[in-house]
Amino acid sequence: MTHAIEVRNLYCEFQQRRGSLGARRAVRAVDGVTFSLAAGDALGVVGESGCGKSTLARLIMGLLTPTSGEVLVDGRSMARMDRRERARLIQPIFQDPFSSLNPRQRIRDIVGLPLASQGDIPKARQVDRVMEMLARVGISSEMADRMPGQLSGGQRQRVAIARALVLHPRIVVCDEPTSALDVSVQAQILNLLAELRRELGLTYLFISHNLAVVEHIATEVAVMYLGRIVEQAPVQDLFHAPAHPYTQALLASVLTPHPGLGIPDVGLGDTYPDPSNIPSGCRFHPRCPRMLAKCAETMPDNIRKDGRLVECLLAIPE
Amino acid sequence: MTTLVPDAVLSVDNLRVSFARTEAVRGVSLTVRRGETHCVVGESGCGKSISALSVTNLLPRGATRTAGHIRFQGQDLLAMSERQIARLRGDKIAMIFQEPMTSLNPAYTIGSQMSEVFERHRRTTRRQAMDRAAELLTRVGIAAPAMRLGQYPHQLSGGLRQRMMIAMALMCDPELLIADEPTTALDVTVQAQILRLLQKLQRELGLALLLITHDLGVVARMAQRVSVMYAGEVVETGTVAEIFAAPTHPYTRGLLDCIPVPGMTRNGEPLGNIPGVVPRLLPGFIGCGFRDRCTMATPECAETIPLRDVDGDHRYLCRLPPDWKRTAA
Numbered sequence: 347m348t349h350a351i352e353v354r355n356l357y358c359e360f361q362q363r364r365g366s367l368g369a370r371r372a373v374r375a376v377d378g379v380t381f382s383l384a385a386g387d388a389l390g391v392v393g394e395s396g397c398g399k400s401t402l403a404r405l406i407m408g409l410l411t412p413t414s415g416e417v418l419v420d421g422r423s424m425a426r427m428d429r430r431e432r433a434r435l436i437q438p439i440f441q442d443p444f445s446s447l448n449p450r451q452r453i454r455d456i457v458g459l460p461l462a463s464q465g466d467i468p469k470a471r472q473v474d475r476v477m478e479m480l481a482r483v484g485i486s487s488e489m490a491d492r493m494p495g496q497l498s499g500g501q502r503q504r505v506a507i508a509r510a511l512v513l514h515p516r517i518v519v520c521d522e523p524t525s526a527l528d529v530s531v532q533a534q535i536l537n538l539l540a541e542l543r544r545e546l547g548l549t550y551l552f553i554s555h556n557l558a559v560v561e562h563i564a565t566e567v568a569v570m571y572l573g574r575i576v577e578q579a580p581v582q583d584l585f586h587a588p589a590h591p592y593t594q595a596l597l598a599s600v601l602t603p604h605p606g607l608g609i610p611d612v613g614l615g616d617t618y619p620d621p622s623n624i625p626s627g628c629r630f631h632p633r634c635p636r637m638l639a640k641c642a643e644t645m646p647d648n649i650r651k652d653g654r655l656v657e658c659l660l661a662i663p664e
Numbered sequence: 665m666t667t668l669v670p671d672a673v674l675s676v677d678n679l680r681v682s683f684a685r686t687e688a689v690r691g692v693s694l695t696v697r698r699g700e701t702h703c704v705v706g707e708s709g710c711g712k713s714i715s716a717l718s719v720t721n722l723l724p725r726g727a728t729r730t731a732g733h734i735r736f737q738g739q740d741l742l743a744m745s746e747r748q749i750a751r752l753r754g755d756k757i758a759m760i761f762q763e764p765m766t767s768l769n770p771a772y773t774i775g776s777q778m779s780e781v782f783e784r785h786r787r788t789t790r791r792q793a794m795d796r797a798a799e800l801l802t803r804v805g806i807a808a809p810a811m812r813l814g815q816y817p818h819q820l821s822g823g824l825r826q827r828m829m830i831a832m833a834l835m836c837d838p839e840l841l842i843a844d845e846p847t848t849a850l851d852v853t854v855q856a857q858i859l860r861l862l863q864k865l866q867r868e869l870g871l872a873l874l875l876i877t878h879d880l881g882v883v884a885r886m887a888q889r890v891s892v893m894y895a896g897e898v899v900e901t902g903t904v905a906e907i908f909a910a911p912t913h914p915y916t917r918g919l920l921d922c923i924p925v926p927g928m929t930r931n932g933e934p935l936g937n938i939p940g941v942v943p944r945l946l947p948g949f950i951g952c953g954f955r956d957r958c959t960m961a962t963p964e965c966a967e968t969i970p971l972r973d974v975d976g977d978h979r980y981l982c983r984l985p986p987d988w989k990r991t992a993a
Contacts, residue, residue: 394851395822498941528707529878533922533937540934555851558924562935585926599856601881602925605904609860609885612853616805618821 348421349382350549351406351517356380356415358401362622373622375401376412377573383566385516388543388550390564390581392557392596396621398573399553403521406551407438419517430464437510441522443502447494453480454490457509464513479508483538500531504538511542521553536562557600561585569593572619572629579654589656591636628659636660671697673840673872674719677732681714684726687947688714690896693732696840696889701866701873703883703904706893709942712876715893716842719874720757721749737839755785758833762845764825768817774828775813782835800831804861823854830862834869841866844876859886880923884908892916895945895953902978913980915954917989952982960984 358376363369375398383389391399404410406417408424417424419435427435437460440446447456454476461472480490483504494502503523510518520539524532540563543550554560560567561581568578569592577590588594599612613635625632631641641659651661674696681689689711696702704712718729719741734741736757741749753759761767769777778800779793786793794813801809804827817825826846833841846862847855863886866873875886883890884904891901892913900913911917921936940957952958955965964983973979974986 394853500941528942529880529919529922530707530938531941533924533935534939536924537934537937557852558926561926562924595853597926599852600926601852601856601859601879601885602928603880603884603908603920603923605884605908607885609863610856611860612856614853614857616807618823 349418350385350387350420351551352382352418352421353406354380354416354418356402356405356417357413358398358405358410359413371622374573374624375621376405377624379415379570379573379575381568381575381578383549383551385549386543386547387566388552388564390552390554390560390567391570392554392560392567393570394619395555396619397570398621399570400521402570403438403519403551403553406517407436407519408432433460433463433515434513435515436517436519437513437515439503439506439510439518439520439523442526443494443499443506444526446506447502449494452491452493453485453497453505456494456505457490457512460509460513475512476508479512480505482542483508483511498531499527500534503527503531503535507535507538507542511546511548514546515548517549517551519551519553522555523552524559525554525556532559539563557585557596569596572621572624574629574657575655576630576657577655583652583654589651589654589661590630590658591634591660592630595633595635628657630658672735673698673737674874675733675735676715676719677734679715679718679729679731679734681711681718681723681727681729682947683728685946686944687949688727688896689718690945690949690953692891692893692896692898694891694898694901696872696874698839698872699867699870700889701863701875701887702889702891703875703877703887704891704893704898705877705880705883707878707942709944710893711896712893713844716759716844716874716876719842720753720759721746722753722759751785754781754833755836756838757840757842758836758838760826760829760833760841760843760846763849764822764829765817767829768825770817772816773813774815774817774820778813778828778832778835781832785836796835797831800834801828803834803865804828804831806831822850823858826850826854826858827861830858830865834865837869838871840872840874842874842876845878846875847882848878862886880920892919895943897953897981899954899982900978900980902974906974906978910974910978912974912978912984912986912988913954913982914958914960914984916980918957960988 356376356379360373360375361370362373379402393399405412458472458476461467461475485504524535552563564581567581567584568575571592577593588597595612595614598610614633617632627642627644628646631637646657646659649656649661672695677693679689679692692715706712717723719734723729775794775797778797779790782788782793782796797813798809801812806812806827847858887904890904890907891898894915900916911920918938924935938957945953951966952969955961969981969983971979971981
């Protein structure tokens with residue numbers, strides 16, 4: 347069976363300078379990521395800032411070229427596709443609908459641009475598809491002639507969704523699509539994204555720092571830490587029985603609206619992860635509350651347990 | 665509702681703030697007691713930050729502020745000159761903001777920025793102020809304080825910067841700490857660490873903490889008392905236990921239904937949501953600001969809305985009776 351998307355051994359390294367005279371250093375933002383997704387699935391990618399989740403999204407969208415590794419869509423390598431073909435298969439939705447929409451274009455032109463740039467769709471057909479898509483995301487036809495500045499944040503994000511879906515792509519990469527929105531509006535957009543996935547059979551890659559949002563939208567969750575997926579499992583399994591100590595700490599730090607529980611002690615200590623200086627052995631060991639002596643030397647690579655990926659030496663049966 | 669609370673550190677009565685074309689705050693009253701955390705929660709544009717800035721008269725240009733009173737430890741802040749208020753700011757009333765990078769000067773060391781407050785208010789030498797700064801950095805869990813004092817803000821991570829801001833706010837032993845979204849820019853793991861620290865210090869020092877947030881999780885875990893704001897008004901206020909157990913205003917109920925809670929949401933089931941968007945209200949607006957988004961709205965909602973009691977401490981701004989949910993269902 348071919349997967350809707352398959353990511354094989356993806357690496358991405360940046361050269362960074364500390365200050366204007368400092369030495370160049372390599373920062374490995376994505377450090378060997380492999381996963382595949384079946385059509386109609388939604389993979390939530392979570393992790394702290396700097397873990398490489400947005401870099402991963404950009405690699406998959408083709409906005410960055412990987413140092414090595416490849417991305418396959420429907421079994422075909424993205425690197426060998428031209429931009430038009432890529433655009434038909436994979437489309438983005440970004441975090442900030444204030445900067446992702448051209449402020450000088452009308453809504454109908456913003457949503458129509460992916461169709462126009464394909465070059466072979468008749469104008470009348472383009473207009474029909476734009477209006478159809480706007481209606482589907484809850485933007486009335488009067489609003490089609492407005493400018494982004496006349497729309498609220500939630501409406502703009504609906505426009506961004508319409509633009510992403512107007513070419514009927516296979517895969518939609520959502521990078522923090524609700525982080526800039528208020529909670530009441532966030533719920534509207536999450537519900538819309540969930541409906542659209544079911545109706546159109548879309549495959550989502552959903553990047554978020556908000557675990558609750560990911561639990562709501564994803565079928566499968568990947569937890570990233572310093573450029574690698576350290577745990578990946580079906581959403582229910584991951585949230586009900588997190589196996590990696592880092593996943594456990596992430597889940598423990600979520601403040602659910604339950605009075606009286608106080609603020610949890612996450613137990614991660616005061617060291618912060620630095621992608622230009624990745625620790626030896628298990629990359630999480632300096633912060634891990636359950637660290638063993640061997641964790642500083644042995645890298646837990648590709649360990650599978652009960653049908654999930656857990657990069658942790660504790661997961662190896664004795 | 666001018667009720668005198670004996671241990672009130674801050675008491676604000678009927679605060680109104682307007683700009684040329686919007687009324688940002690429309691009659692907010694709240695009290696923060698000694699040793700208590702009072703959270704003001706609401707969505708962007710509801711007036712929560714403007715209300716907090718009003719207390720120390722830090723409003724942006726063009727804002728007009730009126731109030732029945734704003735009292736800090738019995739003194740009326742409205743009657744004070746800018747000079748007198750400046751003497752309180754950073755001294756007895758300290759503030760922490762969302763993004764420490766924008767509230768710090770990138771060209772000065774941490775030590776110089778921390779000690780400046782102390783030198784000014786306490787008329788001490790630089791040496792004494794630096795010692796005090798080092799003491800507080802240790803207190804907020806920053807290792808090697810002497811080294812940190814010589815560093816610049818960009819050399820610190822986001823979590824460390826926010827710890828430093830807390831240390832700086834505590835330099836002069838404030839009575840009231842106003843924190844405006846102090847952890848919104850941080851990762852969840854760091855947020856938990858910072859909030860734990862804030863809670864611990866607040867208890868140890870008996871601070872009155874006015875915490876502004878949009879996050880109901882933060883409210884539930886940090887506060888004793890909460891005021892829910894919408895469109896410039898406090899639509900519901902009470903103890904955290906009461907508000908979360910029996911939310912009464914339709915907006916509070918809607919807001920609690922909207923947030924996905926890990927382990928509680930069922931995948932595939934839509935979240936509750938509040939249709940429409942937060943309105944901008946023109947000066948002279950009368951009635952309930954939520955009525956356009958409320959499923960229970962009737963023409964009466966365009967008239968002045970009474971403040972009702974669920975019981976003595978739990979009040980809400982709506983024409984519906986306290987048990988409306990049961991009657992409606």
